[in-house]
Amino acid sequence: MPTITKISMQEKRTDRYNVFLDDKYAFSVDEDVLIKHQLKKGMELDEFSISEIAYQDDIRKSYNTAIQFLSRRMRSEKEVRKHLADKDVDEIVIREVIHKLYEYRFLDDQEFAVAFVRTLMNTTDKGSEVIRGELREKGIAENLIDIAMKEYPYENEFAAALKLCEKFVQKNTRDSSRVMKQKLEQLLYRKGYPLEIIQAAIAETEMEKEVDVEIAALRTYAEKAHRKFSSLNGFEYEQKMKQTLYRKGFSMELIEDVIAELKET
Structure with a gap:
C-alpha cells in the first residue's frame, strides 16, 4: 500500500500542499482537505482513500472558484452553476459546492431577486415585464420573482413610464401628436411596461400641440x-x-x- 513519504507547501500557493507517495509526487491538496483527512508522513493510503481525497479536493477548489465569482457581485444559483460548468467542473462536484454555498448563505435566490429588482428600478428605465424576463433568464423561480417584484409597486413603475414619456416628447417635437403617441406606445412596450401602465402614462402626458x-x-x-x-x-x-x-x-x-x-x- 502506498505510503506518504513527504508533504511540502507549494511556493506560489501557500494554501496548497504537494503529497509524495513512496518518494514520488502523487497529488496536491488544499490545506482544509489536508487537515480534514489528517494527512501526514508515514500514513498509508489505499486507492479508495486517494480517490476520496481527490474528490474532496475538487469540491474545495470549485468552492473557492465559486466564492471568487460571488465576490464581484451577487449571483443566482443558475449563474454559479454555469460558471463552474464552463470550467469543466463535474456535475456531482457542482451539486456539493451549491449545497455548501447555501449552507453558508453565500447563495440565496430570493435575496438575489429582491436586490436585482431594486437595482434595476433605481438605475434603469426598464418596465416590470422586462425585469421579470431577466430574472427568469437567471433561473429564478416564478414564486420568488413574484415576491421580488413587490419591490417595484405600481406607483413607482407609473412614475418611471411617465418620466420616459415626458423625456421622449421633449426630444421629438417634430412628430405629429398621433405619430408621437404611436412611438411612445412602441417605446414603452419595448421597455417592458404592462399595457395598463402604458395607457395611463400616455394619457397623463401632454402631447397635444398648439x-x-x-x-x-x-x-x-x-x-x-x-x-x-x-x-x-x-x-x-x-x-x-x-x-x-x-x-x-x-x-x-x-x-x-x-x-x-x-x-x-
Missing part, C-alpha cells in the same frame, strides 16, 4: 416631400403628398392647407 406648432412641424415634412414629388402632375402630386404626410400622423385638414400654401409659392 395648431401653429403642429403646422410648423408639418411644413418641415411637406417641404421635403415637395422637393421629392414636384416633378409629378397635379393629381398625382397631391396624392403622393397627402399619403406621405398622413403617414406622418398629421390631420388631412392641415395637410390640405399646407399643400395649398406650397402651390402658391
Whole structure:
C-alpha cells in the first residue's frame, strides 16, 4: 500500500500542499482537505482513500472558484452553476459546492431577486415585464420573482413610464401628436411596461400641440416631400403628398392647407 513519504507547501500557493507517495509526487491538496483527512508522513493510503481525497479536493477548489465569482457581485444559483460548468467542473462536484454555498448563505435566490429588482428600478428605465424576463433568464423561480417584484409597486413603475414619456416628447417635437403617441406606445412596450401602465402614462402626458406648432412641424415634412414629388402632375402630386404626410400622423385638414400654401409659392 502506498505510503506518504513527504508533504511540502507549494511556493506560489501557500494554501496548497504537494503529497509524495513512496518518494514520488502523487497529488496536491488544499490545506482544509489536508487537515480534514489528517494527512501526514508515514500514513498509508489505499486507492479508495486517494480517490476520496481527490474528490474532496475538487469540491474545495470549485468552492473557492465559486466564492471568487460571488465576490464581484451577487449571483443566482443558475449563474454559479454555469460558471463552474464552463470550467469543466463535474456535475456531482457542482451539486456539493451549491449545497455548501447555501449552507453558508453565500447563495440565496430570493435575496438575489429582491436586490436585482431594486437595482434595476433605481438605475434603469426598464418596465416590470422586462425585469421579470431577466430574472427568469437567471433561473429564478416564478414564486420568488413574484415576491421580488413587490419591490417595484405600481406607483413607482407609473412614475418611471411617465418620466420616459415626458423625456421622449421633449426630444421629438417634430412628430405629429398621433405619430408621437404611436412611438411612445412602441417605446414603452419595448421597455417592458404592462399595457395598463402604458395607457395611463400616455394619457397623463401632454402631447397635444398648439395648431401653429403642429403646422410648423408639418411644413418641415411637406417641404421635403415637395422637393421629392414636384416633378409629378397635379393629381398625382397631391396624392403622393397627402399619403406621405398622413403617414406622418398629421390631420388631412392641415395637410390640405399646407399643400395649398406650397402651390402658391
